[in-house]
Amino acid sequence: MLNKKKIIFLTSTRADYGKLKTLIKIFEKSKKYQTKIFVTGMHNMKLYGNTISEIRKDRIKNIYVFNNQNKNSSMSDILMETISGFKDYIRKFKPDLLFVHGDRVEPIACALVSVLSNIKVAHIEGGEVSGTVDEILRHAISKLSQYHFVSNNISKKRLLQMGENRKNIYVVGSPDIDIINQNDLPKLEESKLKYELNFKNYSISILHPVTTEPSKKFKKNVDSYFESLVESNLNYIIIYPNNDFGNDQIFKNIKKFRNNNKFKILPSIKFEHYLTFLKNSKFIIGNSSSGIIEAPYFGVPTINIGNRQSNRLKEKFIINSSFAKKKILDSIRLSKNLRIKKRYLFGSGNSNKKILKILESKSFWDSTVQKNFIDFLN
Numbered sequence: 001m002l003n004k005k006k007i008i009f010l011t012s013t014r015a016d017y018g019k020l021k022t023l024i025k026i027f028e029k030s031k032k033y034q035t036k037i038f039v040t041g042m043h044n045m046k047l048y049g050n051t052i053s054e055i056r057k058d059r060i061k062n063i064y065v066f067n068n069q070n071k072n073s074s075m076s077d078i079l080m081e082t083i084s085g086f087k088d089y090i091r092k093f094k095p096d097l098l099f100v101h102g103d104r105v106e107p108i109a110c111a112l113v114s115v116l117s118n119i120k121v122a123h124i125e126g127g128e129v130s131g132t133v134d135e136i137l138r139h140a141i142s143k144l145s146q147y148h149f150v151s152n153n154i155s156k157k158r159l160l161q162m163g164e165n166r167k168n169i170y171v172v173g174s175p176d177i178d179i180i181n182q183n184d185l186p187k188l189e190e191s192k193l194k195y196e197l198n199f200k201n202y203s204i205s206i207l208h209p210v211t212t213e214p215s216k217k218f219k220k221n222v223d224s225y226f227e228s229l230v231e232s233n234l235n236y237i238i239i240y241p242n243n244d245f246g247n248d249q250i251f252k253n254i255k256k257f258r259n260n261n262k263f264k265i266l267p268s269i270k271f272e273h274y275l276t277f278l279k280n281s282k283f284i285i286g287n288s289s290s291g292i293i294e295a296p297y298f299g300v301p302t303i304n305i306g307n308r309q310s311n312r313l314k315e316k317f318i319i320n321s322s323f324a325k326k327k328i329l330d331s332i333r334l335s336k337n338l339r340i341k342k343r344y345l346f347g348s349g350n351s352n353k354k355i356l357k358i359l360e361s362k363s364f365w366d367s368t369v370q371k372n373f374i375d376f377l378n
Helices: 014-029 052-057 075-093 105-116 133-143 153-161 175-180 188-194 215-232 247-256 271-279 290-298 325-336 351-359 362-366
Strands: 005-011 033-039 063-065 097-101 120-124 147-150 169-171 203-206 236-239 263-266 284-286 302-305 319-321
Touching (some): 005 014, 005 105, 014 033, 014 052, 014 097, 014 271, 033 052, 075 105, 105 120, 105 133, 120 133, 147 351, 153 169, 169 351, 175 290, 175 351, 188 271, 215 247, 215 325, 284 290, 284 325, 302 325, 351 362
Parallel strands (some): 005 033, 033 063, 097 120, 120 147, 147 169, 203 284, 236 263, 284 302
8 A cells, every 4th residue: 555645734824725725736636645734824714704615615625624813812822822733633643744835823833833743844935035024934934844845046045045955945936826827717707796896997905914013103004005095096906904913903994994985895805816806907006925926927017015025026017105195196196007018026837746746756755854054154
């Protein structure tokens, strides 16, 4: 009987599931692996659309659901609950490898538990920078990981700076592009029907909290942001923020303007439908990494607000603005005349197949949990 490697995929947000889904499915089809999905975080919260239902609709197998928070939980609370829940789970399954993505609290919790349990960790999209606490978490997850699947050579160089082993860093591109390249995204009319969108033309707004900004300053910034959207008199799909500290200020404005007929407010959008909306939008505004990663692929202008993405890989066609109302409105006007070519900053697709091929190499599994810092000073 074939001795299958046991792999756990962690997903805690709508965003990371969108990136991991094609990878999960390709591993499920392989006869060489036994896969489990540890589902936690925002997926299990009504406030954010109970996106666990989307995972089930996709017929993902072997799902384990763990509730690690409520609407009043701090990030520290979430960290501790996730550590406890994941620790108990892996005692039963005893995996060979954990796949984590990005820069959230749940990945760092599960990566820490794995390392202390002699389980290897594979980190997707490490080596990137942003400008907020997310960047700190991302680098910490990288240091807890034995394997790195990065989007581009710049990310690879950063991991080398952090003392990671060149042999365990693989440039595979961003998983987002895999879904974009499937050529079977929903038609715009199908997405409009599903989400009851009646706008002919629209833009997308995604604003997340900035945990490192003082709350009074962020409140003022959020108020200015939403007032700018209203004053622009354009149609917007407004998507709920993530669950970071400070999102209450964003929700207050969403509640304030929920009856504005220029706004279509949605807690969450399935990733394929989101990409369809993005592809056909006039621009995306806010501080989501989607404006840095996916929008350029479609040739859609990005208005990047504030410093949440300040250190990300960016191109000249991304319009950067402060939260000042005049700056935001000027940026919106500028975007109307902006014509950009599609850009491939994060690979050209097939990262899922590349990762599967890498894991099928015998040498991949020869690495130990214990890591050595590769020092450039010698």
